[in-house]
Amino acid sequence: MNYKFKVGCSIENLKDVRDFIRASLKNHGISDLEISEIVLALDEMCSNLMIHAHHCNPDDLFELHILVEKNSPLIFELIDDGTVFDINEFSTPALDSIVHEKRKGGLGIRLVKSIMDKIEYQKTGGRNICRLVKSVQFK
Amino acid sequence: MIHIKRLQEDGADIIALIGEIDASSSIELDLAIAKSVGEGFKKILVDCSALEYISSAGLGVFMSYIEEFKDRHIKMVLFGMSDKVANTFSILGLNELLQIGKDKVQAKQIVNEL
Numbered sequence: 176m177n178y179k180f181k182v183g184c185s186i187e188n189l190k191d192v193r194d195f196i197r198a199s200l201k202n203h204g205i206s207d208l209e210i211s212e213i214v215l216a217l218d219e220m221c222s223n224l225m226i227h228a229h230h231c232n233p234d235d236l237f238e239l240h241i242l243v244e245k246n247s248p249l250i251f252e253l254i255d256d257g258t259v260f261d262i263n264e265f266s267t268p269a270l271d272s273i274v275h276e277k278r279k280g281g282l283g284i285r286l287v288k289s290i291m292d293k294i295e296y297q298k299t300g301g302r303n304i305c306r307l308v309k310s311v312q313f314k
Numbered sequence: 315m316i317h318i319k320r321l322q323e324d325g326a327d328i329i330a331l332i333g334e335i336d337a338s339s340s341i342e343l344d345l346a347i348a349k350s351v352g353e354g355f356k357k358i359l360v361d362c363s364a365l366e367y368i369s370s371a372g373l374g375v376f377m378s379y380i381e382e383f384k385d386r387h388i389k390m391v392l393f394g395m396s397d398k399v400a401n402t403f404s405i406l407g408l409n410e411l412l413q414i415g416k417d418k419v420q421a422k423q424i425v426n427e428l
């Protein structure tokens with residue numbers, strides 16, 4: 176199954192994004208806990224995209240595609256035409272440095288990297304595709 | 315959307331979080347904690363029993379107070395988390411850095427022992 180969602184880059188829309196992800200993943204035999212972790216990682220990726228690549232401009236749209244095939248890793252694609260914000264280029268900060276520097280960011284990168292198996296970026300015809308891959312247990 | 319309620323019991327400020335905290339609402343959590351600190355509370359309990367979701371933006375708010383609270387001898391204990399919310403804290407190992415109680419009774423015990 177292929178699920179698609181198109182949304183403006185306002186962080187007020189994050190709730191709708193999460194609802195879309197939950198609705199897409201339910202009824203596929205994926206555990207609630209795994210779904211909640213995926214929601215967390217994608218929320219982070221989407222909010223990064225909205226804030227850093229599109230400066231929260233509600234008129235800038237991006238697409239989130241979710242590909243679910245039984246007994247295959249889940250594939251998530253974030254497609255937009257903004258500046259690429261490649262989290263692979265950011266080192267994962269240590270927890271104590273986050274505490275010490277009172278950084279409110281930085282946690283998200285740790286979170287995405289610990290939840291997702293693979294994060295890759297690709298540019299096709301002026302559009303950026305960020306593809307995240309995650310293996311899950313299907314009941 | 316997050317609703318935040320505050321009430322005081324036995325000298326502790328209890329901040330109840332109702333709903334979801336993400337990048338658009340984490341500022342409200344930050345303001346609520348800052349207000350409690352500003353009013354001079356040394357014991358802050360965060361009631362998470364109606365917290366349905368917290369993103370890294372919300373976790374970052376709690377993290378950002380750890381050092382300040384240490385320096386100012388302010389004690390904060392979170393309690394009442396659902397399994398999903400508790401899992402969010404433990405993915406990042408924040409359960410090791412923050413005080414987390416099962417329920418309000420246990421949270422009060424922890425805050426009084428710290």
